[in-house]
Amino acid sequence: xxxxxxxxxxxxxxxxxxxxxxxxxxxxxxxxxxxxxxxxxxxxxxxxxxxxxxxxxxxxxxxxxxxxxxxxxxxxxxxxxxxxxxxxxxxxxxxxxxxxxxxxxxxxxxxxxxxxxxxxxxxxxxxxxxxxxxxxxxxxxxxxxxxxxxxxxxxxxxxxxxxxxxxxxxxxxxxxxxxxxxxxxxxxxxxxxxxxxxxxxxxxxxxxxxxxxxxxxxxxxxxxxxxxxxxxxxxxxxxxxxxxxxxxxxxxxxxxxxxxxxxxxxxxxxxxxxxxxxxxxxxxxxxxxxxxxxxxxxxxxxxxxxxxxxxxxxxxxxxxxxxxxxxxxxxxxxxxxxxxxxxxxxxxxxxxxxxxxxxxxxxxxxxxxxxxxxxxxxxxxxxxxxxxxxxxxxxxxxxxxxxxxxxxxxxxxxxxxxxxxxxxxxxxxxxxxxxxxxxxxxxxxxxxxxxxxxxxxxxxxxxx
RNA sequence: UCCUCAGUAGCUCAGUUGGUUAGAGCACCUGACUGUUAAUCAGGGGGUCGUCAGUUCGAGUCUGACCUGGGGAGCCA
Numbered sequence: 292x293x294x295x296x297x298x299x300x301x302x303x304x305x306x307x308x309x310x311x312x313x314x315x316x317x318x319x320x321x322x323x324x325x326x327x328x329x330x331x332x333x334x335x336x337x338x339x340x341x342x343x344x345x346x347x348x349x350x351x352x353x354x355x356x357x358x359x360x361x362x363x364x365x366x367x368x369x370x371x372x373x374x375x376x377x378x379x380x381x382x383x384x385x386x387x388x389x390x391x392x393x394x395x396x397x398x399x400x401x402x403x404x405x406x407x408x409x410x411x412x413x414x415x416x417x418x419x420x421x422x423x424x425x426x427x428x429x430x431x432x433x434x435x436x437x438x439x440x441x442x443x444x445x446x447x448x449x450x451x452x453x454x455x456x457x458x459x460x461x462x463x464x465x466x467x468x469x470x471x472x473x474x475x476x477x478x479x480x481x482x483x484x485x486x487x488x489x490x491x492x493x494x495x496x497x498x499x500x501x502x503x504x505x506x507x508x509x510x511x512x513x514x515x516x517x518x519x520x521x522x523x524x525x526x527x528x529x530x531x532x533x534x535x536x537x538x539x540x541x542x543x544x545x546x547x548x549x550x551x552x553x554x555x556x557x558x559x560x561x562x563x564x565x566x567x568x569x570x571x572x573x574x575x576x577x578x579x580x581x582x583x584x585x586x587x588x589x590x591x592x593x594x595x596x597x598x599x600x601x602x603x604x605x606x607x608x609x610x611x612x613x614x615x616x617x618x619x620x621x622x623x624x625x626x627x628x629x630x631x632x633x634x635x636x637x638x639x640x641x642x643x644x645x646x647x648x649x650x651x652x653x654x655x656x657x658x659x660x661x662x663x664x665x666x667x668x669x670x671x672x673x674x675x676x677x678x679x680x681x682x683x684x685x686x687x688x689x690x691x692x693x694x695x696x697x698x699x700x701x702x703x704x705x706x707x708x709x710x711x712x713x714x715x716x717x718x719x720x721x722x723x724x725x726x727x728x729x730x731x732x733x734x735x736x737x738x739x740x741x742x743x744x745x746x747x748x749x750x751x752x753x754x755x
Numbered sequence: 756u757c758c759u760c761a762g763u764a765g766c767u768c769a770g771u772u773g774g775u776u777a778g779a780g781c782a783c784c785u786g787a788c789u790g791u792u793a794a795u796c797a798g799g800g801g802g803u804c805g806u807c808a809g810u811u812c813g814a815g816u817c818u819g820a821c822c823u824g825g826g827g828a829g830c831c832a
Contacts, residue, residue: 529826532830679832
């Protein structure tokens with residue numbers, strides 16, 4: 292069969308009827324009657340299937356027997372207005388090509404629903420489900436929208452390294468990158484491993500953040516962003532953590548933390564709005580199947596401004612709350628999941644941005660406030676998923692940054708290049724990191740991060 | 756890593772106080788039906804009850820360890 296097939300999505304919207312078409316895809320169901328069969332065919336272009344009508348006596352019996360759930364077929368036929376209810380158009384088949392059968396005694400997917408846990412075990416096939424098709428299309432749309440937003444706002448996409456020689460950010464345990472023989476690595480005289488003999492002549496790891504490098508780009512191109520894989524070797528077993536995830540990190544020269552928050556709010560509202568405008572069918576499916584508040588929640592985020600409060604005010608609210616905390620609240624401690632949930636879901640009932648955290652619980656590079664106690668950090672907290680963005684204004688004054696590095700005992704020799712940006716043409720600047728899969732959790736309404744990335748990498752799991 | 760819950764047919768699940776041959780729906784096979792919508796109806800095949808050890812006359816059921824998965828927590832995005 293020639294390669295002139297049309298996408299199911301286009302065929303379903305087509306107004307040119309009574310013409311010959313070719314469609315190719317995977318069978319979802321075949322319903323039988325003695326004289327006529329109905330095949331629901333899906334090619335991934337939309338969550339909807341197209342119905343193929345088959346007059347049984349015009350086709351080989353063995354061929355139709357092989358058209359089972361999961362089989363790949365091509366169909367030539369006439370696109371017509373449907374005689375039945377439930378769809379506008381359908382295809383009267385004149386020719387069916389079987390590309391690949393799917394033995395129904397072995398094929399694990401059925402037309403009935405499967406649990407998300409089971410689908411994780413067959414991640415190589417779960418793309419063929421409605422849920423994962425919807426998530427995959429949404430993930431694509433969000434990736435595209437991220438690039439579009441930044442491009443439209445004169446940001447430049449900066450490719451920061453995957454392999455890094457510095458462990459400076461302290462954002463978590465890192466994965467070692469090495470070509471040394473692990474069974475017999477070269478030793479140093481005073482013990483330990485001699486990494487000078489390793490591929491890069493030094494210890495290297497997978498990146499935990501592209502921020503430090505992004506700052507270098509921002510100090511010339513004004514506005515840049517990264518969007519790439521990020522790795523954390525933490526032994527985190529939760530529905531919100533991955534060992535390999537994708538992070539978006541914009542970095543803007545001449546932005547203070549208020550500008551930073553404005554951007555974070557506008558950016559996330561744009562993404563949610565983009566999903567509502569361009570992926571409504573998929574969102575509607577997820578809303579109906581998994582989370583009937585999803586569409587309302589997405590619309591609410593687009594239509595309402597985020598609440599902005601200081602850390603100090605947040606602590607006051609939590610201390611005054613008529614609620615028992617597992618982790619007691621006092622000024623100076625980091626906010627726990629239960630505290631963030633309370634602020635977002637019960638107190639304000641909308642996304643919340645918390646700013647000006649105590650310096651002791653935040654990273655070394657954050658801009659120090661005049662009070663000597665807080666830094667210009669900002670975390671964006673979303674309902675259901677908690678922290679979706681963490682960011683800050685950066686310390687651009689060399690002496691203050693240098694002092695903070697020394698106070699914390701961070702190996703300065705690894706950061707000489709970062710410090711030089713504060714020596715030559717330093718400028719106020721800000722940025723943030725958005726966990727892409729956390730955003731996907733919010734957009735999709737799903738609750739486990741392993742269901743919004745095609746091939747999740749978690750402790751003890753690198754299958755597929 | 757800690758706490759907690761679970762693991763029974765290919766999938767989703769039921770299984771009483773420990774007691775004869777472990778059940779249902781879907782899927783699969785056979786048949787019925789002139790357009791179905793997760794089609795329907797009738798019949799049929801399908802099980803090492805997560806693994807190992809223990810208690811008992813007797814274990815899917817009770818105990819322990821381990822494995823796997825879910826939820827919560829920590830770390831964080």
